[in-house]
Amino acid sequence: MTKDLDHLQREALQALEAVDDEGALTGWRTSYLGRKGEVTEAVKALGGLSPAERPAYGRRVNEVKQALEAGYEARLQELKEAGQARSLTADAVDVTLPGRPPRPGRLHPASRTLREMYSIFGEMGFQIYRSCDVETDEFNFALLNMPPHHPARDMWDTFYTTVPGVILRTHTSPGQVRAMRAYYPEPIRVILPGMCYRYEQLTARSEFMFNQLEGLAVGETITMADLKGTIVAFARRMFGAGRQVRFRASHFPFTEPSAEVDMDCVLCRGAGCRVCKYTGWLEIAGAGMVHPVVLENGGYDPDRYTGFAFGLGPERVAMLKYGIEDIRYFWGNDLRFLAQF
Numbered sequence: 001m002t003k004d005l006d007h008l009q010r011e012a013l014q015a016l017e018a019v020d021d022e023g024a025l026t027g028w029r030t031s032y033l034g035r036k037g038e039v040t041e042a043v044k045a046l047g048g049l050s051p052a053e054r055p056a057y058g059r060r061v062n063e064v065k066q067a068l069e070a071g072y073e074a075r076l077q078e079l080k081e082a083g084q085a086r087s088l089t090a091d092a093v094d095v096t097l098p099g100r101p102p103r104p105g106r107l108h109p110a111s112r113t114l115r116e117m118y119s120i121f122g123e124m125g126f127q128i129y130r131s132c133d134v135e136t137d138e139f140n141f142a143l144l145n146m147p148p149h150h151p152a153r154d155m156w157d158t159f160y161t162t163v164p165g166v167i168l169r170t171h172t173s174p175g176q177v178r179a180m181r182a183y184y185p186e187p188i189r190v191i192l193p194g195m196c197y198r199y200e201q202l203t204a205r206s207e208f209m210f211n212q213l214e215g216l217a218v219g220e221t222i223t224m225a226d227l228k229g230t231i232v233a234f235a236r237r238m239f240g241a242g243r244q245v246r247f248r249a250s251h252f253p254f255t256e257p258s259a260e261v262d263m264d265c266v267l268c269r270g271a272g273c274r275v276c277k278y279t280g281w282l283e284i285a286g287a288g289m290v291h292p293v294v295l296e297n298g299g300y301d302p303d304r305y306t307g308f309a310f311g312l313g314p315e316r317v318a319m320l321k322y323g324i325e326d327i328r329y330f331w332g333n334d335l336r337f338l339a340q341f
């Protein structure tokens with residue numbers, strides 16, 4: 001009987017040598033160590049033996065079983081290692097290939113233009129003052145000399161929140177009063193950049209959200225000449241030396257006197273073209289001397305202090321500078337547009 005066991009062990013271990021994948025290994029285990037496998041059957045045969053034969057046979061059948069189990073574990077380990085080695089060679093990374101560089105991001109054209117504007121005004125001594133996008137009716141209108149029912153409010157329809165009197169600002173001008181209250185009684189020279197919101201029909205020239213860059217200077221000797229000098233210097237730095245700038249009388253409730261600022265057309269240099277509607281001029285800013293009521297609301301005595309303010313549209317500046325025809329491109333999130341800057 002033990003001779004049969006020797007034979008079984010030899011045969012099984014030989015078969016194990018021939019196994020060359022994990023599927024065949026499982027088959028091998030089933031046929032020897034499985035519930036109906038040969039080793040299991042040999043163990044069952046113990047019951048049919050005489051008491052004298054049992055101890056020797058029992059010991060031997062256990063040895064065979066252990067030898068086969070150990071053989072199985074060793075072969076399994078070998079097959080796993082071989083598989084890993086194969087996949088390393090087959091899926092090897094060619095380290096000599098050139099890398100795939102990530103596409104670098106870049107600034108949005110509006111941010112880029114804003115930063116250019118910051119640096120121009122920065123060199124003229126203006127600091128950035130960040131005001132809030134969500135404003136109260138009081139700051140957006142009332143403190144800027146537009147009491148409730150003032151007809152000028154019709155020009156600035158906006159988005160109202162569910163909290164009465166809280167709106168999205170329609171312009172950066174409410175920051176004027178906030179800056180004055182923050183700086184009083186010091187002289188002020190700040191720019192107030194940021195997003196503004198209007199409830200408006202979307203067209204090539206108007207968006208419901210857009211950037212504005214407000215400028216504000218307050219002091220004891222500030223005149224209209226300072227305003228003109230600042231805007232002309234900005235236009236020439238931004239659009240090139242020799243730009244012509246003109247001021248047209250206008251009206252804003254929060255400045256007195258008020259002016260619209262035009263620059264000679266960047267395309268036709270004043271000769272007249274489609275972009276400037278054949279006038280030779282492009283509007284670039286609204287400006288004026290800070291209204292005495294607004295100075296007073298900011299805490300400054302209008303008999304002693306004066307100030308100027310202006311508002312520029314960074315997207316409009318970018319449109320003129322880069323020849324962009326439609327303002328809706330800015331917030332359309334189309335990479336074909338954005339990747340050009």
Ligand SMILES: [Zn+2]
Pocket residue numbers: 265266267268269270271272273274275276277278280281
């Ligand atoms: Zn033109």
